[in-house]
Amino acid sequence: MNMMSEAAVEKALDKKMNDMSYKMIGSDVSVYYGEKRALFDVNLNVRENTVTALIGPSGCGKSTFLRTLNRMNDTIEGCRVTGKITLDGDDVYDKEIDVVELRARVGMVFQKPNPFPKSIYENIAYGPRIHGLARNKADMDQIVEASLQRAGLWTEVKDRLHEGGTGLSGGQQQRLCIARAVAVSPEVILMDEPCSALDPIATAKVEELIHELRANYTIVIVTHSMQQAARVSQRTAMFHLGQLVEENDTDKMFTNPDDQRTQDYIMGRFG
């Protein structure tokens, strides 16, 4: 896919977008933390092979929504989700769904780089190993190399695969975490402010990576940076006070939004 010209990729993807093929569909999603309600009946669909950016001021519920998509909210005490979320038509919150399998299909990259205190190789091999994706050592080597290459980290670390993952720089650590997520071949990758702990150069690299990953994966990214949303995403959703304000093509969102609140937020009048 990397071999394809940029224009060809865009064209192919645009066609897909026109087909309106939704990877994940969220309808009337509400989230409660104990008594407190954090999300109010959000209806938001995620398109396949598209980068969807979730923006909004702090505490608006965008991270909460992101975490409902692979049920990471389950790990939080007292959290309750209502409404319906589907992945390829299957209800994510159905009792029949194995949350472990779901998370293998919907991977996640966190705000702060969180490599395991193991070697770079072991960090990548962790996911494939628990899901039994490799039959032998050669298979595993191949998965590790492919994942690192996808994350654009291979050339930087190929000579020190067996050194600690925590010894890398912040940006490299974050790309290692992306490679780790890619290694289990997910269909959707969720990113929760993946660049907020990185410097501008490392941020640029990660953004470039997101751009490339779009060809193979569906990506949902939470970001505080409007510029980043504009740079990496095709669709943008604006949250405010737990409600979805507007969801639109990124270009339209940043030039001519439908909602006054979106305009105010983008212009920096609040948030």
Add this chain to the structure above:
Amino acid sequence: MSTPLILLVLAIFAIVCYVVGTRRALAIAGGLSSRLHSRQGYYGAFVAICATVPAAAVLVIWLIASPLYINSTIHDGFPEEVKAQSEAQQGLSFGMVNSLARGMDVLTLEEIDAVGANPAELRAALGAKGVPLAGDPEPWMVASAGDLNAMQKISNRVMTAIVLMVALAGAGLSYVRIAPRFRARNRVEKVILSALVLASSIAIVTTIGIVMSMLTEAGHFFGRVPAWEFFFGTVWDPRFAAAGAGAASDGQFGLIPLLAGTLYIGFVAMLVAVPVGLFSAIYMSEYASPRVRSIAKPLLEVLAGIPTIVYGFFALTSVGPFLRDISAQIQGIATGEYANFIQAQSVLTAGFVMGIMLIPYVSSLSDDIITAVPRALRDGSLGLGATKSETIKKVVMPAALPGVVGALLMTASRAIGETMIVVLAAGVAARMQLNPFEPMTTVTVKIVSQLTGDLEFTSPQTLVAFALGITLFAITLCLNIYALFIVRKYREQYE
């Protein structure tokens, strides 16, 4: 004045100084405390400190130095024939003089006159007043005691005068220094700082003192028994210390059987404590709901608060007999002959009960370490589709492992130093064997048994306790230092 009285006077004087100093500072500032460098109370405190601290220091030094001087002077005044006697004899005479001096204080002048110089009557008179004497005092002793009393009286008077003078001088000098720009707060805080430093150094100095005293006594022991016989000897048979029996009755002091018992019982204890403690720590930190945790954790830690002697009872009266009886039953079912193969006092009993004692240490320390593993690591693993138990096995425990090992080493050093449980449950037979159902003994048990009873403190039978103590101390110290080293290294990973 007596010492407590002097201290009381100093304390009252300090309060007076505080009030006067505070008033004076306010007066100088014209009633406006904002014109002072420090709050007025600091000026008062400064005066109080200057009045009492040097005076108290003089008091302490005097109280230490003056008895030393007086005693040596009295000793020099002994008749020549007494000085020619042995050290112990001189000590006895000196004790008599001391008792006499104390007794003569109790008697009135008339009584002393009535008794005159008749030693036997003096002894009876003192006995009636509740001051027993070891024997009939000799005339020179009465004279010496008089000297002693006189010198003590003078010393006390001079001391009182000097201490009070120092206190007054300190108060006066500091009082005149009070001025609006005088930095009383900084001075007072410096004094407080040095008090804090002093308090923390007391613990360290005491530790050094304990080690030094153990080393000296152990040195005496190694003067009698060669070090290699102690450290590598395989027979523990100290015999009894018979007065005047000489070196012939010296027993054998082999450390190895005791060390073997200590390590064996410690090993059995860890075998019980580590799995139970670790599993409970994992449950508490990873699975338990906050409600369960808030109830179960304190309950578990109550175990740590039970005095070890109580565990000792438990072992002696419940666990030991239970194991003995059940072994008899098993033997009976197997062979038809009801004989117990587990002794009531055994390695198993002591190790098992000690293991129960150690559970809360293992669980509480490991719990803290497991909880300290960043949540981000758990999320990362769960986000990749790992289950909770996979996350614990493959991410959380490996990350926590160095810290847990450190915690286990600290627990092991407790097991090695533990005394009361083994005294009651392990037995006293210093044997080298591998059967956990038989009694063995530990270093701590032998320290207790060598130091209890009526013993002279110069025989190797007693001194060996110090050699054992210093060995035990060295082992646990090494374990603790190594554990701290590991724990510290582990902490760096997340900072």
